[in-house]
Amino acid sequence: MSPFLFWIFAGLMLVFGAGVVLNRNPVASALSLVVSFLGLAALFMSLDAYFIGIIQVLVYAGAVMVLFLFIIMLLDLRAEKLRKINWLASAGGIAVAVALSVQILYVIGNFRFSQQPFPPLARSTVDDVHHVGSLLFENYNLPFQIIGVLVLVATIGVVVLSKRELR
Amino acid sequence: MDYFLITTSLLKILGILFVIILPMVSYTIYAERRVSAFIQDRVGPNRVGPAGLFQPVADIAKLLFKEDFSPRNANTFYYWLAPCLALIPAIVTFAVVPFGSTLFGVPMVIADINVGILFVFAIASLGVYGIVLGGWASNSKYPFLGGVRSSSQMISYELSLGLAVIPIFLVVGQLRLTDVVRYQIDHGWMIAPFLGDWTNPAKWLLAIPMLVSFVVFSVAIFAETNRLPFDLPEAEQELAGGYNTEYSSMKFGLFFLGEYAAMITGSAIVVTLFFGAWHLPIPSWHGGFHWALIDGSGDGWRGILGGLFNIATFFAKVAVLLFVFIWVRWTLPRFRYDQLMRLGWVFFFEIALVNIFITAIILAYYPA
Numbered sequence: 001m002s003p004f005l006f007w008i009f010a011g012l013m014l015v016f017g018a019g020v021v022l023n024r025n026p027v028a029s030a031l032s033l034v035v036s037f038l039g040l041a042a043l044f045m046s047l048d049a050y051f052i053g054i055i056q057v058l059v060y061a062g063a064v065m066v067l068f069l070f071i072i073m074l075l076d077l078r079a080e081k082l083r084k085i086n087w088l089a090s091a092g093g094i095a096v097a098v099a100l101s102v103q104i105l106y107v108i109g110n111f112r113f114s115q116q117p118f119p120p121l122a123r124s125t126v127d128d129v130h131h132v133g134s135l136l137f138e139n140y141n142l143p144f145q146i147i148g149v150l151v152l153v154a155t156i157g158v159v160v161l162s163k164r165e166l167r
Numbered sequence: 168m169d170y171f172l173i174t175t176s177l178l179k180i181l182g183i184l185f186v187i188i189l190p191m192v193s194y195t196i197y198a199e200r201r202v203s204a205f206i207q208d209r210v211g212p213n214r215v216g217p218a219g220l221f222q223p224v225a226d227i228a229k230l231l232f233k234e235d236f237s238p239r240n241a242n243t244f245y246y247w248l249a250p251c252l253a254l255i256p257a258i259v260t261f262a263v264v265p266f267g268s269t270l271f272g273v274p275m276v277i278a279d280i281n282v283g284i285l286f287v288f289a290i291a292s293l294g295v296y297g298i299v300l301g302g303w304a305s306n307s308k309y310p311f312l313g314g315v316r317s318s319s320q321m322i323s324y325e326l327s328l329g330l331a332v333i334p335i336f337l338v339v340g341q342l343r344l345t346d347v348v349r350y351q352i353d354h355g356w357m358i359a360p361f362l363g364d365w366t367n368p369a370k371w372l373l374a375i376p377m378l379v380s381f382v383v384f385s386v387a388i389f390a391e392t393n394r395l396p397f398d399l400p401e402a403e404q405e406l407a408g409g410y411n412t413e414y415s416s417m418k419f420g421l422f423f424l425g426e427y428a429a430m431i432t433g434s435a436i437v438v439t440l441f442f443g444a445w446h447l448p449i450p451s452w453h454g455g456f457h458w459a460l461i462d463g464s465g466d467g468w469r470g471i472l473g474g475l476f477n478i479a480t481f482f483a484k485v486a487v488l489l490f491v492f493i494w495v496r497w498t499l500p501r502f503r504y505d506q507l508m509r510l511g512w513v514f515f516f517e518i519a520l521v522n523i524f525i526t527a528i529i530l531a532y533y534p535a
Binding site: 027031034050051054055057058061062063066067069070073074127128129 | 245280281282285286288289290292293295296299300303311314315318319321322325341342
């Protein structure tokens with residue numbers, strides 16, 4: 001993978017990730033999140049994980065965020081724009097974030113394996129789609145089925161809740 | 168850096184975009200007007216050039232020189248962004264479509280990735296942003312309703328679109344689109360079992376779920392590209408044109424371009440999945456009956472002619488499907504909105520699910 005591409009997409013992700021938080025307009029925030037997801041997908045693809053990258057775009061950027069945008073537009077949220085910024089709270093938030101990143105940087109800096117270059121990964125002879133499929137349906141078949149049942153229960157629950165008459 | 172790969176890819180991208188898709192879009196619009204005129208017993212545009220053939224040029228010139236008007240209360244940035252977002256996904260999708268065999272030894276597909284069909288769905292699902300944003304940023308009631316309708320419609324029909332192609336990939340065993348084409352060359356087109364190895368009974372049995380897949384997929388493509396009978400987002404009588412009401416000049420033109428480019432890529436996907444892409448079987452009798460294969464693998468001018476012939480075959484098939492798009496638009500009335508949603512969720516979704524099971528059962532009895 002070219003380091004040049006890595007820095008482009010990582011930078012894109014960070015800039016638009018910050019845009020999600022900093023934008024006062026909910027639609028702009030949602031769209032920033034979409035661009036950030038696209039950057040993440042590009043990073044996956046540059047690691048030759050095409051399947052994960054494409055699923056990232058398909059599920060998050062293509063379906064979940066469309067629903068988000070749909071809801072934001074339907075509700076026409078303008079309250080966020082009018083609200084005053086609480087400077088004390090944002091200073092506290094920034095302090096927590098800075099403290100966390102300093103801690104992470106410290107730990108990574110002292111982590112022994114992070115100081116040596118990794119040998120290049122061996123190229124897999126198996127297609128990554130086949131790899132994911134065989135792992136999912138052979139090694140992790142039971143958990144996969146259980147998740148299926150769980151999602152079904154959640155779907156039925158949503159239908160029941162939304163069909164209930166309000167009294 | 169592989170300069171040969173980069174150069175050929177750039178040439179392919181430019182060729183596809185400027186030599187094929189854009190002219191094809193403008194002539195699809197011309198065809199739409201002529202065919203609609205024919206169906207409604209009118210004449211249609213026939214003044215500019217012979218039989219009105221230069222009408223697209225006049226249309227583009229008109230769009231470019233019209234006043235570019237933006238409503239005062241529009242959200243300017245998104246108002247400008249929306250037409251671009253509507254056009255780009257439709258064109259990017261074409262990157263994974265194999266539109267020919269080989270030409271000068273170069274495979275005629277821009278990016279042959281192993282998750283081809285998922286790439287198509289992923290990028291096509293981004294197309295809804297352009298329409299939704301266009302409706303929202305215009306800050307006007309009818310465009311907004313159009314945008315909201317469009318997003319719910321696209322989400323509903325994406326499911327049947329995705330489920331409808333699973334049987335094909337159960338049969339082929341690969342998500343790569345060139346492998347789907349290779350399979351159809353060896354074993355006959357997906358919905359035409361009499362081509363290829365037509366003596367195989369499993370092939371004939373499998374053609375039934377493939378036909379169902381084809382119907383569900385094509386209907387979902389109609390809904391995805393907002394074409395009649397599913398053009399609720401731009402229903403003229405109800406919404407005065409829908410999400411693009413407030414747009415003028417070339418920004419409106421970009422929406423139009425995006426819609427027709429989406430039609431072209433949709434037809435190209437249907438051709439690739441069900442009609443053998445660039446493959447045209449020709450009966451031949453060289454020591455027993457078989458189907459001759461013409462492709463770009465011959466040497467000298469035969470290879471070049473074969474490659475060009477494959478590309479022409481592919482786009483001829485696409486043109487036939489585009490004609491069907493137009494034909495349907497001027498023949499069928501529009502669905503009501505609740506009917507559209509019910510059709511998607513209660514009808515096509517279930518058919519596609521059952522279809523997957525039927526295909527899997529057939530494949531369990533006749534393993535490839």
